[in-house]
Amino acid sequence: MIRPVDARFVTTAVAPEGYPPGGQPEIAFVGRSNVGKSSMINVLSGRKKLVRVSNTPGRTRTLNFFDVDLMRGDERRTVRFADLPGYGFAKVAKTERATWEKMITTYLEQRAELRGVVSILDAEVGPTPDDVRTLGYLQKAERPTLVVATKLDRLAKARRKPKLRSMAEVLGVDPAWVVGFSATEKLGLSEVLDAVWELTGMGDTSVDPT
Ligand code: GDP
Numbered sequence: 001m002i003r004p005v006d007a008r009f010v011t012t013a014v015a016p017e018g019y020p021p022g023g024q025p026e027i028a029f030v031g032r033s034n035v036g037k038s039s040m041i042n043v044l045s046g047r048k049k050l051v052r053v054s055n056t057p058g059r060t061r062t063l064n065f066f067d068v069d070l071m072r073g074d075e076r077r078t079v080r081f082a083d084l085p086g087y088g089f090a091k092v093a094k095t096e097r098a099t100w101e102k103m104i105t106t107y108l109e110q111r112a113e114l115r116g117v118v119s120i121l122d123a124e125v126g127p128t129p130d131d132v133r134t135l136g137y138l139q140k141a142e143r144p145t146l147v148v149a150t151k152l153d154r155l156a157k158a159r160r161k162p163k164l165r166s167m168a169e170v171l172g173v174d175p176a177w178v179v180g181f182s183a184t185e186k187l188g189l190s191e192v193l194d195a196v197w198e199l200t201g202m203g204d205t206s207v208d209p210t
Contacts, residue, residue, distance in 0.1 A: 002072045002193040004046035010065040010080065014103060016110055020065050024080040025200035026113040030104065030138075031120030032130055033086030036150040039183035040120060041066065041083055044192060051083060061085050061100070063107060072197060079200050080113065088130035108141055116144040116199035118192065123149035123163060123180060127171055135171055146177050146195045153182040 011020050031037045038051040045068045064083040069076060084107060085100050108114070117138055121131050138145045149167060152160055160180055168175040179195070181188035 001190060002070050002197050004044065004068055004193075005071050005076070006069040007045035007047045007050050008067050009050065010067055012062045012064050014062055016106065019063070019107075019111065020080070022113040024067060024078050024113065025115045026080040026082055026111065027196050027199060028082040028084055028107070028111075028114055028117045029120060030084045030117060030134060031086060032088040032122070032128060035086065035120050035122050036183055037083065037086060037120050040118075040148070040150055040181060040192075041081055043183045043186060043189060044068070044196070045081070063103065070193065070197065077197070077200065079196060082107065082111070082114070087134065088128060105137070108138070108143060114143065116146065116196075118196075119145050119147050121147060121149045121167065123152045123160070123167075124154045126163070126167060132171065135173070144199055145173070146179060146192070146199075147171065147173055148179050148181045148188070148192055150181045150183065152180040152187050153185045 011018070013019050029037055029041060041051045042048055045066065050066060051064065062085065066081045066083065067078050068081055069078050084104050087100060087104065108117070119131070119135055119138060121127055127135075135145065135147070147167070149164060155163060164178050164180050165175055168178040171178075179188050179191045181192060
C-alpha cells in the first residue's frame with residue numbers, strides 16, 4: 001500500500017522559464033474546470049488544503065507544482081504533482097482559451113521530468129468533447145495516461161463498473177487504465193497512488209521535444 005506522508009507547495013508558473021528545476025519525477029493532472037481536480041490532489045497528498053477547492057470554475061490559470069512524499073513499506077519517494085489549469089470552461093473568451101491551451105500543450109510537450117498524466121473525467125457526466133480532445137492529444141504526444149473518473153459517489157453502486165467499462169471503450173483506452181475515484185468517499189485512492197508509483201518508478205520516459 002502506498003501512502004502520502006508529507007506534501008508542500010513548490011511554485012506557480014505560466015511558462016517554461018517558471019517551471020521548477022527538475023530532479024523529481026513528475027505527474028501532471030489535467031481536467032475540465034470544476035471536475036474535482038483540486039479535491040483529488042488534496043486526497044492523494046493526504047492534505048486537506050494543499051490545493052484550494054474552489055466553487056468558482058475557471059479560476060486556476062497557472063500551473064501549480066507540489067511535492068508529495070509517498071511511502072511504500074520503508075521506501076520513500078518524492079513525486080512532483082503538476083496541477084495544470086482546468087480547460088473547457090464555457091464562459092471564457094476565445095483568446096483566453098487559446099492562452100490556456102498553449103500553457104497546457106507547451107508543458108506536456110516540453111517537460112522532461114513528466115512521467116505520466118492523470119486525465120480526470122466526471123464519472124457521472126462521462127467524457128466531454130474537450131476530454132476526448134485532450135486524451136487524443138495525450139495519446140499523440142505519447143504520454144502515459146491514467147484516466148480517472150471522479151465523483152464516482154454520485155453513481156449508484158451497480159452503475160459504476162459498467163460505466164467505467166463503457167468509458168474505456170468510448171475513449172479507446174485499455175480498461176486497466178481507467179479508474180473510478182471519489183474525493184468525498186475516498187474511493188479509488190489506492191489504485192491511483194499505485195499507478196503514480198508505477199509511473200514514477202520507471203526510467204526517464206521523457207519525449208524529445210523537437
Ligand atoms: P477543480 O476545479 O477541478 O479543482 O474542482 P474542485 O476540486 O474545486 O471541485 C469542484 C466541486 O466538485 C466542488 O464543489 C467539490 O466539493 C466537488 N467535488 C470534488 N470532488 C468530488 C467528489 O469526489 N464527489 C463529489 N460528490 N463532489 C466532489
